[in-house]
Amino acid sequence: MKNWQRYPEYKDSGVEWLGEIPKHWQVKKVKWITVRHKQGYYTEQKYVDSGVKLARITDIDDFANVKFDEMPYVVISSKEEENFKISSGDFLFARSGTIGRFGLVRHAERSVFASYLIQFKFKNVNVEYLRYVFMSHFFKENLISTLHGGANQNIHAENIKSRIIIFPPLSEQKAIAHFLDRETSKLDKLIAKKQRFIELLQEKRTALISHAVTKGLNPDIPMKDSGISWLGQIPKHWEVKQFRHCAKIANGQVDPRLQPYRSMILIAPNHIESGTGRILYKETADEQGADSGKYIYQKENILYSKIRPALKKVCLATEKGLCSADMYPLTPVSDIYSKFLLFVMLSEWFTQFTILESDRVAMPKINRDALNECYMVVPPLIEQKAIAHFLDQETAKIDTIIEKTKTSIEKLKEYRTALISAAVTGKIDIREEI
Numbered sequence: 001m002k003n004w005q006r007y008p009e010y011k012d013s014g015v016e017w018l019g020e021i022p023k024h025w026q027v028k029k030v031k032w033i034t035v036r037h038k039q040g041y042y043t044e045q046k047y048v049d050s051g052v053k054l055a056r057i058t059d060i061d062d063f064a065n066v067k068f069d070e071m072p073y074v075v076i077s078s079k080e081e082e083n084f085k086i087s088s089g090d091f092l093f094a095r096s097g098t099i100g101r102f103g104l105v106r107h108a109e110r111s112v113f114a115s116y117l118i119q120f121k122f123k124n125v126n127v128e129y130l131r132y133v134f135m136s137h138f139f140k141e142n143l144i145s146t147l148h149g150g151a152n153q154n155i156h157a158e159n160i161k162s163r164i165i166i167f168p169p170l171s172e173q174k175a176i177a178h179f180l181d182r183e184t185s186k187l188d189k190l191i192a193k194k195q196r197f198i199e200l201l202q203e204k205r206t207a208l209i210s211h212a213v214t215k216g217l218n219p220d221i222p223m224k225d226s227g228i229s230w231l232g233q234i235p236k237h238w239e240v241k242q243f244r245h246c247a248k249i250a251n252g253q254v255d256p257r258l259q260p261y262r263s264m265i266l267i268a269p270n271h272i273e274s275g276t277g278r279i280l281y282k283e284t285a286d287e288q289g290a291d292s293g294k295y296i297y298q299k300e301n302i303l304y305s306k307i308r309p310a311l312k313k314v315c316l317a318t319e320k321g322l323c324s325a326d327m328y329p330l331t332p333v334s335d336i337y338s339k340f341l342l343f344v345m346l347s348e349w350f351t352q353f354t355i356l357e358s359d360r361v362a363m364p365k366i367n368r369d370a371l372n373e374c375y376m377v378v379p380p381l382i383e384q385k386a387i388a389h390f391l392d393q394e395t396a397k398i399d400t401i402i403e404k405t406k407t408s409i410e411k412l413k414e415y416r417t418a419l420i421s422a423a424v425t426g427k428i429d430i431r432e433e434i
Contacts, residue, residue: 004428004430005432006429007429010022011023015027015164018164021166022429024168025426030160030163031161033130034120035121035123037118037121039115039119040112040115040116040117041054041074041083041112042114043076045075047073050073052075053071053112054071054073054111055086055111055114057097059071059103061103064104064131064134066090066103071111074112084119086108087121088107089104089122090121091119091120092117093118095117095118095155096154099144100139100144102134104128125173126170126173129176129424132420132423132424136420136424137420139165142164143159143160143163146162146163147159175431176423180420180423184419187412188416191409191412198406201402205276207348208391208398209343212343212390213340213391214347214349215233215235216235218235221235221236228375230352230353235379238378239378240375240378241375241378242375242376243372246332246333246376247302247330247331247336247341248333249330250297250330250331252296253293253294254293256285256293256294263285264284264322265283265285265322266283266294266321267321267322267323268324268326269311269324271283272303272313274312275311275346276395277315279318285322294322294325296321297320297323300316300338301329302332302338302345303317303329303330304345305326305327306327306365306371308365309351309365310351310364312345313327314342314345317329326365335378336384337385337388339388340388344377350376354371
């Protein structure tokens with residue numbers, strides 16, 4: 001963190017975990033500034049096309065703002081609307097989910113708030129400063145520490161009202177909020193640029209894979225029409241085959257509660273990183289408490305998530321194990337190299353085909369028949385291996401840059417959090433910075 005100026009004089013806050021605070025600041029509990037708190041409106045009625053908007057947990061963004069753009073409309077009596085009305089300056093806290101998730105209402109529209117939110121109205125405080133206090137690490141950690149079940153428990157109004165917060169004079173609250181608006185805006189813009197850079201790298205990765213598995217590595221090789229409009233030209237000596245002739249989809253399930261299956265690694269879609277083929281972590285069937293039928297897969301099989309194919313959840317098995325019934329274990333035929341097949345299934349054209357097929361059913365998934373009917377381009381085995389090796393090397397370079405960029409984003413976010421906490425606890429004096 002930049003070497004910010006400290007206040008000239010401090011005093012003991014009287015709170016062990018808080019330590020010293022500026023001499024002219026005060027320590028209060030949230031209840032001393034609370035005008036009212038109220039749990040939200042509960043309804044089982046269907047949403048309608050117009051009327052009164054309903055704020056939900058999902059309408060609170062990651063920057064503690066209440067967003068009205070995507071709120072649904074509800075039918076509500078005028079009495080209930082008045083009782084659960086949202087006004088500018090309100091704070092809405094989530095009762096469940098991420099502990100401490102909240103949003104400040106800056107410019108209210110005609111709306112009420114849902115039952116999984118708690119509305120707070122405050123007095124004698126600058127709401128923009130209070131927003132940063134509630135965003136601070138010290139407030140959230142202290143809030144979590146009061147919950148017997150940790151971060152998975154529901155929040156109640158009393159949990160929030162009993163929390164300690166620190167109050168500078170109102171003029172200083174406004175100055176701190178202005179300072180943090182300016183500094184966090186700089187950080188947020190930098191984070192957004194880095195996130196966009198990651199998106200471009202991911203697009204480059206996909207394009208690289210898609211080109212290699214349909215055009216090969218030699219740009220001067222003679223080409224021919226594939227006979228498939230969305231594939232276009234392919235190398236002259238390559239073949240076009242239906243998926244059924246390239247890999248076999250496993251049948252038959254086993255009970256993961258029985259040995260030896262319960263001790264085997266069980267892979268589900270959540271264990272696989274979207275779009276990369278990387279297995280994020282491994283757990284046994286027993287560790288997951290699995291109790292429904294699973295498929296057996298063999299080493300070098302391809303595991304493909306049939307649910308929501310747009311996510312591109314596909315990986316190469318490194319040992320024998322089990323996979324979720326939401327996945328297909330695929331055994332490549334003798335003239336198909338497993339790693340090449342993995343890259344084919346990560347390519348954009350393959351994903352677009354599976355998305356098209358999955359859109360034809362109510363649940364976004366691709367069934368066996370549709371997958372078997374998909375076409376893929378097949379080079380000779382030696383070329384498959386060369387392409388897979390090339391893509392291993394090139395995607396690894398891209399992935400390294402992506403990981404480094406992600407790390408730098410996390411450091412910026414940590415700095416952002418630290419800066420907010422330092423400012424609202426008086427560890428830095430920003431009065432000369434405005």
